[in-house]
Amino acid sequence: MNFDIVYKKRVEIGDINKLKTQLSEIVGTEWASTEEADLVAYSKDYQLITNRWIMEGTLPGLPHIIVWPENELQISQILKIANEQKIPVVPYGEGSGVVGAAIPVYGGIMVDMKRMTKIIEINKQNLTITVQSGANGKWLERELEKKGFLIGHVPQSFHTSTVGGWIAHRAAGQFSTKYGKIEDIVLSMRVVLPTGEIVDTKLYPRASDGPQIEKLFLSSEGTLGIVTQATIKMWPLPKKQEGVAYAFKNIEDSLKATQLVMQKQVYPAVIRIYDQNETERHFYAEPKAKNRVMVIFVCEAPIESLVDLEISEIRKSCIECNGTDCGVGPVKHWFETRFNVKESSIYIPKGQIADTIEISVMWDTAVECYHSVIAELKKIDGLILASGHASHFYPNGVCFYFTFSGVVQDGKTPEDFYVSAWDAAMIGTLKAKGSISHHHGIGISRARWMRDEHGPVLTLMKRIKSTLDPNNIMNPGKLYDEPERE
Amino acid sequence: MGILEKIKKNKWLAKLLFTNPPRVTKKIINGFRHEKDFYHVENTHVDMKELLKCALCPNMCRFECPALRVTQKEMYAPATKARLMYHGERGNLDLTDLHTAEVAYMCTNCDGCREWCPMDISTGDLLVQVRADLVDRDIHIPGTKEFNNRVIENQTAFVPDTFSRDSELNVKMDNPEVFYYTGCVMAEKKPESVKANMKVFEKAGIRYCTYTDERTCCGGPLATLGFNETVKEFARKNLDLFDKSGAKIIVTDCPACTNTIRNTYKALGFNHKFETYTSVEFYRHLLQEGRLTPTKPVNISITYHDPCISSRGKMGTIDIENARYIFSRIPGLDFREVHLHGTVTQCCGRGGVSHVHHPEISDTIGKQRIEQLRETGAEYIVSACPACEEGFMFNDGNPVLDIGEILARSIEE
Numbered sequence: 001m002n003f004d005i006v007y008k009k010r011v012e013i014g015d016i017n018k019l020k021t022q023l024s025e026i027v028g029t030e031w032a033s034t035e036e037a038d039l040v041a042y043s044k045d046y047q048l049i050t051n052r053w054i055m056e057g058t059l060p061g062l063p064h065i066i067v068w069p070e071n072e073l074q075i076s077q078i079l080k081i082a083n084e085q086k087i088p089v090v091p092y093g094e095g096s097g098v099v100g101a102a103i104p105v106y107g108g109i110m111v112d113m114k115r116m117t118k119i120i121e122i123n124k125q126n127l128t129i130t131v132q133s134g135a136n137g138k139w140l141e142r143e144l145e146k147k148g149f150l151i152g153h154v155p156q157s158f159h160t161s162t163v164g165g166w167i168a169h170r171a172a173g174q175f176s177t178k179y180g181k182i183e184d185i186v187l188s189m190r191v192v193l194p195t196g197e198i199v200d201t202k203l204y205p206r207a208s209d210g211p212q213i214e215k216l217f218l219s220s221e222g223t224l225g226i227v228t229q230a231t232i233k234m235w236p237l238p239k240k241q242e243g244v245a246y247a248f249k250n251i252e253d254s255l256k257a258t259q260l261v262m263q264k265q266v267y268p269a270v271i272r273i274y275d276q277n278e279t280e281r282h283f284y285a286e287p288k289a290k291n292r293v294m295v296i297f298v299c300e301a302p303i304e305s306l307v308d309l310e311i312s313e314i315r316k317s318c319i320e321c322n323g324t325d326c327g328v329g330p331v332k333h334w335f336e337t338r339f340n341v342k343e344s345s346i347y348i349p350k351g352q353i354a355d356t357i358e359i360s361v362m363w364d365t366a367v368e369c370y371h372s373v374i375a376e377l378k379k380i381d382g383l384i385l386a387s388g389h390a391s392h393f394y395p396n397g398v399c400f401y402f403t404f405s406g407v408v409q410d411g412k413t414p415e416d417f418y419v420s421a422w423d424a425a426m427i428g429t430l431k432a433k434g435s436i437s438h439h440h441g442i443g444i445s446r447a448r449w450m451r452d453e454h455g456p457v458l459t460l461m462k463r464i465k466s467t468l469d470p471n472n473i474m475n476p477g478k479l480y481d482e483p484e485r486e
Numbered sequence: 487m488g489i490l491e492k493i494k495k496n497k498w499l500a501k502l503l504f505t506n507p508p509r510v511t512k513k514i515i516n517g518f519r520h521e522k523d524f525y526h527v528e529n530t531h532v533d534m535k536e537l538l539k540c541a542l543c544p545n546m547c548r549f550e551c552p553a554l555r556v557t558q559k560e561m562y563a564p565a566t567k568a569r570l571m572y573h574g575e576r577g578n579l580d581l582t583d584l585h586t587a588e589v590a591y592m593c594t595n596c597d598g599c600r601e602w603c604p605m606d607i608s609t610g611d612l613l614v615q616v617r618a619d620l621v622d623r624d625i626h627i628p629g630t631k632e633f634n635n636r637v638i639e640n641q642t643a644f645v646p647d648t649f650s651r652d653s654e655l656n657v658k659m660d661n662p663e664v665f666y667y668t669g670c671v672m673a674e675k676k677p678e679s680v681k682a683n684m685k686v687f688e689k690a691g692i693r694y695c696t697y698t699d700e701r702t703c704c705g706g707p708l709a710t711l712g713f714n715e716t717v718k719e720f721a722r723k724n725l726d727l728f729d730k731s732g733a734k735i736i737v738t739d740c741p742a743c744t745n746t747i748r749n750t751y752k753a754l755g756f757n758h759k760f761e762t763y764t765s766v767e768f769y770r771h772l773l774q775e776g777r778l779t780p781t782k783p784v785n786i787s788i789t790y791h792d793p794c795i796s797s798r799g800k801m802g803t804i805d806i807e808n809a810r811y812i813f814s815r816i817p818g819l820d821f822r823e824v825h826l827h828g829t830v831t832q833c834c835g836r837g838g839v840s841h842v843h844h845p846e847i848s849d850t851i852g853k854q855r856i857e858q859l860r861e862t863g864a865e866y867i868v869s870a871c872p873a874c875e876e877g878f879m880f881n882d883g884n885p886v887l888d889i890g891e892i893l894a895r896s897i898e899e
């Protein structure tokens with residue numbers, strides 16, 4: 001193969017053939033590979049700068065070997081070997097993470113979870129499904145749909161992400177205001193620890209029986225072990241779904257309206273606020289939205305009158321904040337385009353460097369935070385687009401989702417621009433007391449901001465990490481520290 | 487989308503481009519001008535711009551890819567296949583390494599990917615183009631070149647046997663209205679379906695011919711493997727035969743043949759004027775025009791497998807509704823819809839001639855589809871593509887019928 005590699009500091013593996021033999025004995029020869037094309041396939045995830053790199057013939061990282069285990073026992077044996085030989089292990093689901101958390105920055109063993117997709121149990125009385133962590137979201141939805149249920153967790157990556165990935169990144173879906181984020185949805189899990197032990201956390205609706213160990217693995221990004229199975233909530237399919245859209249004069253009015261909705265305990269499945277830039281981009285066909293801020297709401301429930309009541313209360317809140325009724329057109333448009341991901345394919349080859357960055361903030365500094373991030377982004381030389389929408393809502397705060405795009409100025413690299421935009425967004429967020437990530441995670445992109453985010457709590461996290469993973473084999477160079485390159 | 491609509495849609499973009507300092511605008515324009523540098527490759531069949539677009543996507547269609555579902559390896563996710571082949575075409579990966587080249591064939595060309603693509607890209611179509619490059623470079627994974635040679639030798643996808651030359655199936659007449667082009671699989675593996683179609687034609691009073699002793703394979707299977715020169719040779723022969731027959735309408739019992747004659751021949755430079763129909767399209771016309779009236783009850787329960795090729799992708803969604811219309815006209819029929827149908831139909835495993843180069847993968851895909859179809863509890867699996875039907879029969883999906891057989895059963899003798 002003929003590539004440059006960004007993260008060149010790969011561990012030295014004395015005898016790769018010996019390691020391959022050892023791992024093949026565990027998983028079978030068909031399920032362990034050091035073939036070039038296979039290694040290249042696992043060289044990246046969906047951190048957007050990696051798209052620029054591959055066009056330049058550069059791989060982000062390069063694993064030494066790929067394994068595809070089919071059960072926990074195999075994973076346990078793999079991790080024991082890795083632990084003995086101090087070889088990095090990177091768990092891999094479907095590679096749609098956007099912060100670089102699945103890039104093999106030190107090479108090592110890539111553990112792909114795609115063979116572990118079984119549904120273990122659907123419990124209609126408890127409204128739970130127990131499923132292996134390699135299961136794809138859309139596949140799972142289709143299986144449940146046949147039986148009259150849904151999981152309610154629908155991230156934009158739904159078509160290209162796994163249950164394990166959702167847990168590893170403490171993900172949030174488009175319908176999360178009603179059904180909850182993944183931490184509300186996961187009830188228990190099975191984890192293989194870095195030292196090879198297999199542990200099951202207890203299944204309960206709620207308990208007061210010591211620290212919640214399962215919560216530790218949510219957002220651990222593969223650094224504390226490999227989640228192999230989870231029991232998650234499911235819901236009956238809704239009987240009614242209805243949407244409304246209102247346009248507001250500015251972001252302040254739109255936030256006030258949604259805050260009112262949330263604080264009177266109405267929980268629409270979907271709320272989206274698009275700032276003026278994004279409204280112009282997405283809702284150009286809606287004349288009432290010109291130079292305004294579009295907000296869409298979707299309510300659904302198994303009880304029709306509940307939806308009617310929620311819609312009616314939403315309307316009252318919007319009218320109170322001087323919203324203009326835009327009908328259902330914008331809602332339909334949102335449904336039609338909510339999985340359209342094509343900007344990277346179109347604009348990255350045109351030399352633009354772009355990404356999206358999500359953060360969260362309490363209501364009392366929400367408006368300030370939105371303006372702060374946009375202002376910081378606009379300071380960057382070469383920036384051509386800085387816009388935002390709000391995508392997840394709570395009685396106590398909100399998640400903003402910013403988009404930036406720009407061109408590289410003379411004397412700078414694409415990565416320089418990329419990093420400066422990320423730093424700007426982090427600075428803008430922290431200035432307004434926001435939290436640096438809402439649902440995409442830390443990975444590589446945000447690792448350098450973890451001390452600012454957590455202060456001494458980061459030290460506590462590192463202590464937990466070193467206790468569970470004394471040889472730091474699990475996904476090193478992520479979350480707690482930036483990876484070294486040379 | 488009209489021009490005004492496009493202007494409206496892209497107003498925000500124009501604003502962005504022209505409200506920057508001149509040096510930034512210059513950089514933006516440069517980016518547009520030099521885009522080609524990222525995908526330019528000399529002497530290729532591949533639409534490299536589209537291949538790169540696909541490669542840069544986060545695999546939003548991966549859940550629909552049957553090859554990935556069965557292999558369970560990231561290399562065979564649609565956008566990853568595009569990425570690896572992009573690296574291959576650009577010289578970063580070595581395509582003479584057959585493990586790498588094999589990536590281009592880990593696709594059943596079911597077009598499930600296109601169904602979910604906001605850019606309307608078929609990864610399968612792009613991989614077919616890569617295969618054509620591989621053929622030009624004399625790089626062949628096991629099974630493909632041998633298959634091409636065998637089809638050239640036999641002029642059919644199978645070894646010649648009695649069926650294709652059977653006098654019962656070989657019909658010639660003066661001034662035929664229709665050339666009934668029998669697909670290789672139907673003629674060789676399911677002659678009873680050909681006879682059923684002939685019965686329907688006769689009942690509807692259609693003057694038709696088949697020329698089974700002179701027809702050659704349409705070339706479709708070889709087109710998907712990139713053997714374009716063979717396809718051109720077959721196109722010439724078949725179009726000459728159609729001309730000779732005097733028929734203006736070509737009806738096939740295989741939607742892949744329809745696609746080859748309708749679209750592939752034209753793409754390869756054969757601009758013929760024959761009207762081409764799948765049997766399903768044609769039967770709907772006959773029923774609607776009153777040339778055919780099913781009266782005999784067919785008291786069986788069936789489920790229907792929509793063939794990929796006539797339910798999405800290359801020929802649009804033409805036959806989804808047509809097939810259901812036909813079933814609705816057959817008295818006594820208990821039709822049970824499978825959960826994933828229409829545009830989200832699942833691959834039968836035979837697409838992309840996968841059973842020739844990856845038989846285990848092809849059969850596993852087929853068995854998974856049979857399981858879905860059986861969930862309906864129907865007695866019979868019905869389809870309108872002989873390749874799908876043959877795959878189901880081979881993988882223990884019997885009883886399997888062609889839509890023409892169902893229609894023939896509903897016609898009084």
